[in-house]
Amino acid sequence: MLRAIFYKEWLKLRLFWCLAFVIHIGLIAYLLLALRSTLLATGVVETWATMIGRDVLMVNALMYIPLITGVCIALCQWLPEMQVKRIRLTLHLPIDYTMSIGAMLFCSLLCLCGLFALDAAVLAIVEQIWLPRELVWRTFLTCLPWYIGGLLGYSVSSWCLLEPQWKIRCVDFLIGAPIVALCFLTAQPACNIAMWPWLILAIPATMCLPFYSVYRFKLGKQ
């Protein structure tokens, strides 16, 4: 049954995932080309000196992309389910709703993690050709909260979208949006490290919440 759910999710979201993959790889390629162009045009010594002295990493264009991806996947995944109440079919499957909804959430979360890991890996592997390991590591430390923001964006959006009542949906958004905003409090390189444990804890905490929305849907709240 779970395999069938995964297959259904793949059929539903494959176009979106392909698009997200192309956009992410395209953006990473753009960032790397922009860095290479700066290194060639300004000079390696001057670029390194700017990156070290002024604490500039040239990855700020990436900041909100994981969040946008997370929110978009939640929209593509849950909006059709909620609009025509197709989610009822899922809830009538002969397995517990926590298993079926959990499989759907897990599926997307895994794909998001894979996409973000691919981003970070490509960025790090290519950057280490031109930059010392300290700057590559610093880039990773700076980007990680943005990727966590993408995962939180997905879980909070899923929570809001699965909620059957509009007024409760608004309350959910008012609670969820500031939690996501915690990942974007600063663009200063590597200044969000102390928040990591809290942000990572927030992922399982917010991933539980879509189940509550589905539970309320099952109760017949409209």
Add this chain to the structure above:
Amino acid sequence: MMKIFQIYNFKFIICFLALIVLAWVLPSLYELVSPRTDKTPFVVYSCLDSTFIKMEVQDKQVHYTDFRGQEWSKSEADSLLPLFSFRQLVAEGRLPDSLYGVALNPKLIQQNAFHFKTSPKQLNKPAVGLYTMLESASGRVDLQLPPDVFRLTKDGLEFIDCETNKVNKAKSLSFSRELTKHGFAFPVQLIWGNGTTRKDYDNGFLLTDSNNRLFQLKMVKGTPWVREITNEKLKIKNYIQVFTLEPANRKLIGLVVDDAYQLYAVRCTGELAHIGIDAYDPQTMQITITGDLFHWTITEYTATDSRYYAVDANTFEQVACAIVPDPERPIAQKIERIILPVRLRFTSWRTQEIIPTINDD
């Protein structure tokens, strides 16, 4: 149904998240509605009147007063601060010919003008871990960026060539050996250098070793130059902060702070001199030094007061001191403390890092 998916668990998580959000968002909104308008005056010591002159902007006009309450006009303040306002006095033909037996001229005054400012927020940020060693004696007026940067390892310095992104082993070995030859015990504990080329000359780096000894390291004609900064008379145990400086008069190499929160100047001769102020904790105090030919005005902003010191520019002995407690908290802030007893913040005046703190105003 699995136990963790029981309904009260969901409600608990939602309530917990809602409380966190409220504890953070409400104080931030309150601060937006009632912004804090803390204006700190600029203070300079007047060697002519032996007092501190405050410059404060009130009603879009600069007011000059001293701590005794005496008000001065702009022109009077210029006369009282001849070394601070020398350009205005030169323009008006009012610059004294000499002061304390020293013949004054604009070049001399400018050369001895010195400014230094740092705050906990500037110091408390994750370090990049890469440093630029400029050539200190290139024979050229303008400083040039070197073709490499260096990192600190547990047993030396490691220079990385920018073009190839590879370690320059010969240079790394040469610098590490020179330091070891002078008794430096790796790894480096504290290090400070100004990697910018926008300065008149280069004093290299001040660094401490694992035995808490202070050294100066710079590159002279491509080779390492090391000197230990001695402190036999002062009996300093541990350094907690070092700053390398390049003042125009070339009399100083830097400033250091020890674990007793005493501030010392590192003279160009390689000697340490105690600066006559009570205490300076770089982690909690903002410091501003405005120096001239005869005196330094040192201002420390602490969490509870502002401390003003005047020290002799040559001996660093205290000449005058004034401690001004911070004004009482505004009523809006008092109300905030009552209606919002738990205030969660993620940004702070102490650090650039995002750290959750509760009731840290």
